[in-house]
Amino acid sequence: MRPFQLHQPEGLDEALSLLEQYGTDDAHLIAGGTSLMLLMNLGLIEPSRVISLRRVSALRGVAAKNGGAGLEIGPLTTHRQVELSPAVRAYCGALGETFGHVATVRIRNQGTIGGNLAHADPAQDPPPMLIALGAEVTLTSRKGQRRLPLDQFFVDYLTTVMEPGEILTAIHLPPLPSGTRAAYLKFLPRTHDDYATVSVAATLRVDGDGRCEDARLALAGAAGVPLRARAVEDALRGEALTDKRIADAAALVLDVVDPPDDARGSSAYKRRMARVWTERAVRQLRDQANGARQ
Amino acid sequence: MTTASEHHLRFELNGTPRELTVRANTRLIDLLRDDLGLTGTKEGCSVGVCGACSVLLDGQLISACLFPAAFADGARVTTIEGLAPDADHLTALQDAFIRHGGFQCGICTPGQIMAAAALLQDNPRPTPDQIKTWMMGNLCRCTGYYKIVESILAAAEASTPVVPRQPVGIR
Numbered sequence: 166m167r168p169f170q171l172h173q174p175e176g177l178d179e180a181l182s183l184l185e186q187y188g189t190d191d192a193h194l195i196a197g198g199t200s201l202m203l204l205m206n207l208g209l210i211e212p213s214r215v216i217s218l219r220r221v222s223a224l225r226g227v228a229a230k231n232g233g234a235g236l237e238i239g240p241l242t243t244h245r246q247v248e249l250s251p252a253v254r255a256y257c258g259a260l261g262e263t264f265g266h267v268a269t270v271r272i273r274n275q276g277t278i279g280g281n282l283a284h285a286d287p288a289q290d291p292p293p294m295l296i297a298l299g300a301e302v303t304l305t306s307r308k309g310q311r312r313l314p315l316d317q318f319f320v321d322y323l324t325t326v327m328e329p330g331e332i333l334t335a336i337h338l339p340p341l342p343s344g345t346r347a348a349y350l351k352f353l354p355r356t357h358d359d360y361a362t363v364s365v366a367a368t369l370r371v372d373g374d375g376r377c378e379d380a381r382l383a384l385a386g387a388a389g390v391p392l393r394a395r396a397v398e399d400a401l402r403g404e405a406l407t408d409k410r411i412a413d414a415a416a417l418v419l420d421v422v423d424p425p426d427d428a429r430g431s432s433a434y435k436r437r438m439a440r441v442w443t444e445r446a447v448r449q450l451r452d453q454a455n456g457a458r459q
Numbered sequence: 460m461t462t463a464s465e466h467h468l469r470f471e472l473n474g475t476p477r478e479l480t481v482r483a484n485t486r487l488i489d490l491l492r493d494d495l496g497l498t499g500t501k502e503g504c505s506v507g508v509c510g511a512c513s514v515l516l517d518g519q520l521i522s523a524c525l526f527p528a529a530f531a532d533g534a535r536v537t538t539i540e541g542l543a544p545d546a547d548h549l550t551a552l553q554d555a556f557i558r559h560g561g562f563q564c565g566i567c568t569p570g571q572i573m574a575a576a577a578l579l580q581d582n583p584r585p586t587p588d589q590i591k592t593w594m595m596g597n598l599c600r601c602t603g604y605y606k607i608v609e610s611i612l613a614a615a616e617a618s619t620p621v622v623p624r625q626p627v628g629i630r
Contacts, residue, residue, distance in 0.1 A: 270577075271574065274520055
């Protein structure tokens with residue numbers, strides 16, 4: 166591995182100063198290291214400086230917000246900590262389960278939620294579930310802070326809206342309206358620790374008459390970014406959730422997905438699978454809601 | 460060419476306090492194998508997939524190939540060399556891998572045993588399905604995994620955590 170200068174700031178201010186000083190050079194932030202070290206091992210990134218956030222303890226942990234109805238997750242929290250967090254499970258069981266789908270327990274012990282988002286691999290598990298739950302992120306620099314919805318954070322493959330000098334400092338999850346159900350379905354035709362060929366995260370709220378009050382859908386592995394499927398959401402909202410309505414809505418995902426050909430399937434195959442798994446996710450949540458009403 | 464920064468490191472390795480200096484671009488696996496001669500930990504894929512470099516950091520399973528050695532400052536590191544209490548004993552887990560044929564060529568075995576040790580620490584009586592789920596990050600190209608699962612189940616049922624080391628050979 167090419168030599169580099171490693172900085173290990175103890176606090177956020179120091180980290181931001183270092184980033185301001187070196188961020189326009191080829192300095193990289195490191196959290197858990199599972200993405201950056203991998204790329205450095207392969208020689209795909211050879212930074213001259215690496216700034217570690219591991220000693221910035223304020224960036225770790227899960228905190229309940231709004232009297233337990235919402236959550237704030239520190240970006241240095243590992244996947245495993247999110248997976249096992251009682252506060253996360255109390256907020257939304259499917260969110261904890263989603264983090265349990267990331268790679269293997271060994272990688273979940275190392276990799277962090279903030280590193281995962283900033284790395285912006287479109288096949289990762291957490292982004293679609295976080296998008297479907299309406300997550301927002303706070304980006305902090307020496308100039309100030311900005312907060313934006315996660316579905317506006319990703320730009321392209323491994324590319325986000327983050328400017329040099331910015332650090333992702335918090336992930337916010339809003340209170341969920343009562344009756345909201347969530348699911349994460351990951352299509353894994355190869356091995357269980359693989360990236361998804363495609364995966365679908367969905368949230369659904371159904372009224373007393375079985376009509377869809379609200380739905381949110383997001384997919385991984387289906388485009389250059391974790392993809393929110395607004396056309397599907399719009400086609401479900403206000404409608405009676407018959408099998409036909411769900412199938413017709415799920416077919417609209419074909420208008421937005423643009424998956425790459427790779428070892429996990431051809432683009433054409435993944436497009437079809439995106440439709441199939443979108444339909445399954447909505448039907449599963451509809452059936453759960455119907456079961457609860459009876 | 461940038462030079463590497465140097466970092467003073469104080470940590471506990473297999474129960475012994477160590478103090479040394481590492482370069483920024485030294486990974487934990489490089490420190491263990493090249494600087495300290497602990498070659499039980501293997502490097503397979505270098506991308507966190509194969510599990511051959513599995514070690515415990517403060518009791519948690521990690522990939523030493525994805526971990527800068529400088530990050531071990533203040534931590535407790537356990538490698539395959541640190542499981543058995545002395546040269547005359549093995550852990551029940553190591554003994555079970557020998558008795559149940561949990562390995563053939565052996566290259567993945569230190570990683571398998573470290574992963575299994577972390578599992579048994581987390582869940583002392585795992586079911587076969589729980590073993591398969593936990594161990595899926597440790598690849599083995601010899602055993603077909605059945606014997607590994609069998610070894611871990613046997614270790615979970617062992618009556619003592621440590622057993623005398625028995626001579627091993629062809630009868």
